[in-house]
Amino acid sequence: NAGVTQTPKFQVLKTGQSMTLQCAQDMNHNSMYWYRQDPGMGLRLIYYSASEGTTDKGEVPNGYNVSRLNKREFSLRLESAAPSQTSVYFCASSLYPPGRREKLFFGSGTQLSVL
Amino acid sequence: EDKVVQSPLSLVVHEGDTVTLNCSYEVTNFRSLLWYKQEKKAPTFLFMLTSSGIEKKSGRLSSILDKKELSSILNITATQTGDSAIYLCAVGAGGSYIPTFGRGTSLIVHP
Numbered sequence: 001n002a003g004v005t006q007t008p009k010f011q012v013l014k015t016g017q018s019m020t021l022q023c024a025q026d027m028n029h030n031s032m033y034w035y036r037q038d039p040g041m042g043l044r045l046i047y048y049s050a051s052e053g054t055t056d057k058g059e060v061p062n063g064y065n066v067s068r069l070n071k072r073e074f075s076l077r078l079e080s081a082a083p084s085q086t087s088v089y090f091c092a093s094s095l096y097p098p099g100r101r102e103k104l105f106f107g108s109g110t111q112l113s114v115l
Numbered sequence: 116e117d118k119v120v121q122s123p124l125s126l127v128v129h130e131g132d133t134v135t136l137n138c139s140y141e142v143t144n145f146r147s148l149l150w151y152k153q154e155k156k157a158p159t160f161l162f163m164l165t166s167s168g169i170e171k172k173s174g175r176l177s178s179i180l181d182k183k184e185l186s187s188i189l190n191i192t193a194t195q196t197g198d199s200a201i202y203l204c205a206v207g208a209g210g211s212y213i214p215t216f217g218r219g220t221s222l223i224v225h226p
Contacts, residue, residue, distance in 0.1 A: 058213070106157035109156055
């Protein structure tokens with residue numbers, strides 16, 4: 001019953017440090033997504049991977065990179081963290097690629113603070 | 116640019132009240148509208164509405180899609196403290212159909 005698992009749950013970085021947020025799903029889903037959620041801003045798409053081997057930019061990709069390591073795992077990397085990247089990050093997955101009216105399954109989030 | 120607007124942004128009610136949450140959208144090539152409930156952590160799926168399925172109901176929650184007005188409402192009757200959460204509306208549209216989320220409505224239900 002794991003679903004979508006994100007690690008770590010909390011992280012504090014100093015400006016300029018790098019880190020990778022990990023995400024794994026065990027539902028054999030094809031598509032995976034990274035969103036960020038800021039107070040009063042809803043969820044904004046950073047990157048997505050419609051299928052293994054492909055990645056595409058979302059609404060707010062600047063300052064981030066992603067890797068679809070295999071069908072299960074989709075990581076998000078901050079190369080040089082900035083205070084503006086303080087946010088809660090959610091990973092999500094769906095069985096079919098975008099366009100199939102698929103609901104998303106979300107992980108429990110990573111709360112990131114950049115000082 | 117696709118746009119999803121939710122109202123009100125916040126709402127405080129007492130147990131037993133009925134609430135109506137609104138979601139309006141301006142998008143190209145509408146595909147679907149989804150409602151999620153977010154308590155402390157991950158958003159959880161409530162309903163999906165499409166051109167072929169404009170009304171959904173589950174217990175005390177129900178939702179309707181108004182294709183003419185480009186909007187949807189989420190109704191919660193006989194509210195309980197467990198209904199306290201942020202309710203997110205998302206619309207799948209455009210070329211990629213990846214859901215665009217609204218800012219959410221924060222609902223607080225007092226005993």
